[in-house]
Amino acid sequence: MPARGDHDARRADVSAAVWRVLAARGFGGLTLRAVAAEMGVSTGLLTHYFPNKRALVRHAVDVAERHTDARDRHAAAGEGRPALRAALLDVLPLTDEATVMSRVWVSYWDGALADEEFAADQRRRYDRWRARLRSHVDAALPGPGLDPDDLVATCAAFAHGLVVQALFDPAAFPAHRQVALLDRFLAELFPA
Amino acid sequence: MPARGDHDARRADVSAAVWRVLAARGFGGLTLRAVAAEMGVSTGLLTHYFPNKRALVRHAVDVAERHTDARDRHAAAGEGRPALRAALLDVLPLTDEATVMSRVWVSYWDGALADEEFAADQRRRYDRWRARLRSHVDAALPGPGLDPDDLVATCAAFAHGLVVQALFDPAAFPAHRQVALLDRFLAELFPA
DNA sequence: AGGTGCGTACCGAACGTTTGTTATGTACTC
């Protein structure tokens, strides 16, 4: 917990609390009072740092994206297929913390689908993510005749679809199986 | 609109209204008043046919599953890979009606993640869906050494991940591209 | 044939709770 008055750090605290509430109660259960209770503060603090709930949610999701992004850069040591593998591993619910973030995103999809502005944000987020994956796919392109954008969309689809299945059935999709599934998938799509 | 008093048909009407509200406003925006307004009736009708909101939602999603299952084209699509292709096409948002149903499911994921009972329902639904796909995969197995359950999970992941991307960016994922992506995906996974 | 009674179908309002937002108050810092 940062010092009282540290504006940016406080907003980051709020965002982390939003993630926890979102992961535990879903977008429908995301209320200012729940976030405040999660932080052990009053709703007055939230309204002090954010003009309204919409801005609060938006900031929390923005920070979440940068959070995952930072994790991505850390893991991606190589280039091409290993980098692509690392980038996809970053979005799978392989750890407790990654599971929380995965739940944040899946829950947020609901809110984003129902709200035009959030939906536009989410579309741009997907664009950015695919653009990031694209650079890795380009370096790993198995041969001519294959559209790299299609490959990127296919990889993104596989990853997010696996996230959803793993969230609903963690016992059937332990971390090692998720990794194995990803590796087999990549082996098929990018034959060495 | 069926005759007044047709119990089962009336419950099906309510379920269809739930789908429309879910697709338009998301799980968080799913309220009894919104469903009643969508049907042009009062909330009293809803409470007459369902003991509470939870039961209403549960029934609506159950009907939705049977709805998609009935649409299943694999009955007319032969066996093996063509049947698998048809079954996966059935869950993609290729038409307006299919888009509504896709939005229903993605929105419902949020509610299901936040509710243990709904989550268990959803896990069983995934199990049933994968079991259905499994029979097609078995008939299309490209060779030994590949786990059919892994192939099924991979196909399911690809399909649902594509659904999400297509919902957020319909312009970038028109029906023909979704079909092309699926066909290329299947061609890689099940080489003829 | 024509009332009579009763169950089903449904409306519309009310209840208490919870929501986002706004305001007022208070303590601490500079």
Added chain:
DNA sequence: GAGTACATAACAAACGTTCGGTACGCACCT
């Protein structure tokens, strides 16, 4: 003393649920 950083209380709106009331259809009785 001014301004920032909160807590606390109040607000209307909207929520799920409950409930009294009405309209209709069908069995039954004479």
